[in-house]
Amino acid sequence: MKQRALWLAVLIGSLALTGCGSASSRKSSTSGSAGKLVVWDWKSSDKTATNYVAKAKADFAKKHPGTTVEFVAQPFDQYYTLLGAAIQSGKGPDVILFNGGGQLRDRADSLLPLDEYVAPDKSRLAGWDAFSKEGKIYAAPITLQGHPIYYNKTFYSKAGLDPAKPPATWDAMISACAALKKAAGVPCFAQGNKEGYGIQFWMSGMGSSILTPDEYDQWIAGQRDWTSPNVKKIFSLWKEVNDKGLNTTGPNSTAMFMDMYTKFEAGKAANVIGLMSDVGGWHEMNPILGAENLGVMLPPVVTAGTTPSLAYDGGVGYGVAKWTKDPALAADMVRSLTSKDALTAYSADAGAIAADTTVTVTGGGPAAAAITAEIKDGKPALHVALSAKTQEVMGRVSQQLLAGKITVDDGVKQIAASDKG
């Protein structure tokens, strides 16, 4: 009888454990006890991050020999869901990796302001804006992320265009597109908007040549005039490019990651608005197209009087959770994760443009060099300034625009409403 009661207890106990286990996450991944820090990310299990994590750990161990650090790599597609559950319960990791912009700002009230801790790194690292809210810093950037326009020089040569001089105005771009179609038989842009990201890349990749510098700065500062003709131009041009057949077919059913890039890399389109770190950029295009065939251009001028520039922000960065037991300790971990040694390793292995401006990209070819050269004149990306909610609405509207189910005016009105609300 006793035996049976014991079994019953074990059964109920294990049921209770599995019941909890599926909703929250693994026991070991919640906030560390004294002498232990838990870091959540979606990168540390990648081979390309092994060196980086080792270097960061070593740097931290020098300062705090008694503290153990546990890296927990979560799957990226579930990352913010799991993090949401952790935030809801007020327990979780001490140090958290974030995408810059909306994903961080929406959760800033669960994070610790880091200004006093990261002050010594402020000038060495770039991209702080994407990790700040209302003047306070909530995370330290490790990479820069932006939206250069890549082009395939082979096609430009084939079309009789100078591959060293990409089109500088929109009219020149349109005629280049016609030449590319005629001579090389490829559409101008690879486009993938299945996830609704295409419009974000379009907005940020082209924005500096559509909005006046004044409008641009106001947009970033939060003063967005959705009735401005130039803002509407971003969306009407988005539609026009597709209507004119300049995009690859079926943009609404083509995933940006990775079908759109696969098309560009497979030589099925001449240009693509890509990323400058990690995926969808020079790091994976160079080996396929040949580093010497991959060019990077600034957006061709659409509105007279604009100064095209590279749009970039802090890409990913580490923040500290409010509930951590020893904020200074966790902040020191963030500083180790952004140390020059660690970032040099990450930049080389993962093919990222590091947030540390003193790190030079080795082996990135002409494309990476062209991007690095534009960083000092670059501006924050337009779409990163929008909330996650507005980005979602914009993605939906952009698909309806391509499908011809909505007018530009109506679409912009919907996006504006979500930006204000």
Added chain:
Amino acid sequence: MPNGDSPLLVRSAPAGRTDEAPAARAPGRPLGERLAPFVLIAPALLIILIFRLWPLLLGVNFSFTGDGEQNGAQVGLGNYAELFDDPVFRIALRNVGLLVLLLPIAVAIPGLLATFIFLKVPGNRFFRSVYFFPAVLSPVIIGAIFNLLLSVDGPLNAVLGFVGLDPVDWLGDSSVAIFSVVGVHIWATFGMGLVVFLSGFATLDPTLLDAARVDGASTPQVIRHVIVPGLSRTIQFVFVTTMIGMLTSMFGLLFVMTGGGPGGSTYLPEFYIWIQQGQMNRPALASAASTVLFLVMLVVGLAQIAILRRGLKEE
């Protein structure tokens, strides 16, 4: 009385009838013996209460609180008002209505195919295993396969082009995409319904079929008056499980095939819940949507049982 009732009731009923009044005041059996059944069902009951009903109530309660800065504050029906104001949630609900309309097709396909197998068409053994095969594939794999097949420059459109038809953007056209996804879902899951139908056929009384044939009934008459009434329980079961499957198991396909797009046209409530909780950081709003989905499923399920019970009865 359903078969599931415990022997306890069967045993205590006559006891209650013979010495009704004394039983209430002075129990004839020792206390331990009378409590034993309750103790024995307690673990099962507690597990249901603690791990099923209590979280359900917590979730409903949570849906009346705010998100973000209002975290924890009571907002009454605010989340529900926001939900029904959101065009995407309205699309999600409309798509649920569409699924209900498409349900007869989703049930008829396995029913019809099972009938053919039951009537022993040539190659029925082969088809039996082939039909079930997609049911063992994960939605992610199925989604990836159909992403390739249905892409604008994919094989299906190549076939259409071969016979001179214009290509269709199966997953990129907002008026077609939901039908593509539902079609793939039916393809992927009808094997389960088929197996249930086949087991239902096994319980049919062959003498009834023979008698009908002897009486000169045609095949449609046999199906209408013998097979369908005989399978009424099975059909009811397949209807309800298929409906639940459509409302709760299409997430994987949606996620892989359309991501809710284009233009939000393929949203279903569960996808909406995931987006709000995981991407928009709105757990309370997601709870409200979950509560609505729960109520919808309850109403649809009960209505189905009621309609089918009436419709399938042979007078």
